[in-house]
Amino acid sequence: MIRVAAVGDVHLDEDVVGRFRPALERLPDHADALLLAGDLTRHGTAAEARCVAKEFGGLGVPVVAVLGNHDYHCDEVPAVVQVLEGAGITVLEGTGVVVDTVAGPLGVAGAKGFGGGFAGRCASAFGEPEMKAFVHTTQGIADRLAEALAGLAASIRVALTHYAPVPDTLVGEPPEIFPFLGSYLLGQAIDAAPPALAIHGHAHAGTERGTTPGGVRVRNVAHPVIKQAYSVYHLHGGSGTDDGTRSGHERTGHRT
Numbered sequence: 001m002i003r004v005a006a007v008g009d010v011h012l013d014e015d016v017v018g019r020f021r022p023a024l025e026r027l028p029d030h031a032d033a034l035l036l037a038g039d040l041t042r043h044g045t046a047a048e049a050r051c052v053a054k055e056f057g058g059l060g061v062p063v064v065a066v067l068g069n070h071d072y073h074c075d076e077v078p079a080v081v082q083v084l085e086g087a088g089i090t091v092l093e094g095t096g097v098v099v100d101t102v103a104g105p106l107g108v109a110g111a112k113g114f115g116g117g118f119a120g121r122c123a124s125a126f127g128e129p130e131m132k133a134f135v136h137t138t139q140g141i142a143d144r145l146a147e148a149l150a151g152l153a154a155s156i157r158v159a160l161t162h163y164a165p166v167p168d169t170l171v172g173e174p175p176e177i178f179p180f181l182g183s184y185l186l187g188q189a190i191d192a193a194p195p196a197l198a199i200h201g202h203a204h205a206g207t208e209r210g211t212t213p214g215g216v217r218v219r220n221v222a223h224p225v226i227k228q229a230y231s232v233y234h235l236h237g238g239s240g241t242d243d244g245t246r247s248g249h250e251r252t253g254h255r256t
């Protein structure tokens with residue numbers, strides 16, 4: 001059994017540094033790895049990434065991240081990734097990694113994801129080139145996520161995205177914006193090589209728990225949803241998953 005902690009949408013900047021760290025200092029007592037589900041910064045600057053590095057670096061457990069749309073805003077993605085990786089945080093984009101935890105190997109396939117919507121209410125690659133490009137972007141990301149998942153040589157695997165793979169975890173958000181919060185194509189990618197758990201963020205007003213059509217448990221760990229420094233999920237071999245203790249209380253609440 002591996003204990004996986006996860007949080008997303010921490011939106012770090014100078015004024016947020018230190019908010020999560022007290023709870024994170026005790027992380028190894030509660031979890032064997034930490035997953036960060038994107039929107040780690042407010043506007044995606046290298047300076048903000050240094051705040052993330054300060055807050056989430058050197059925790060004593062492997063830390064694996066994907067970026068979110070906020071982390072792309074200032075077009076400094078290479079610098080942001082460099083800063084995070086310099087702090088020992090593995091950043092995935094259509095790629096996978098098997099990290100060695102004290103409880104055994106954990107496979108993580110990660111991608112930011114993108115929008116498009118869900119069955120019956122989704123964009124399709126038809127008409128204008130701009131619409132085709134939008135859908136092809138999501139399809140390409142989903143394809144790479146599926147490949148990364150299938151390629152993980154680990155009995156316990158997790159899919160990590162920023163955008164949502166199912167609508168269940170968006171409940172609470174206005175239905176009109178669901179197509180900008182996720183895509184069924186990500187859910188299909190996850191079901192093609194089903195992991196023990198799928199983690200995402202992005203939907204600040206969403207719901208924590210959902211399930212893919214194929215039965216994979218999905219958890220929206222956006223900080224405004226879980227309202228604590230991290231949630232912990234207990235993963236077993238195969239597809240077994242228990243939601244574990246909710247032990248990551250940070251010192252103060254987080255403004256979204």
Ligand SMILES: [Fe+2]
Pocket residue numbers: 009039068070202204
């Ligand atoms: Fe966010």
Ligand SMILES: [Fe+2]
Pocket residue numbers: 039068069070162201202203
């Ligand atoms: Fe986001």
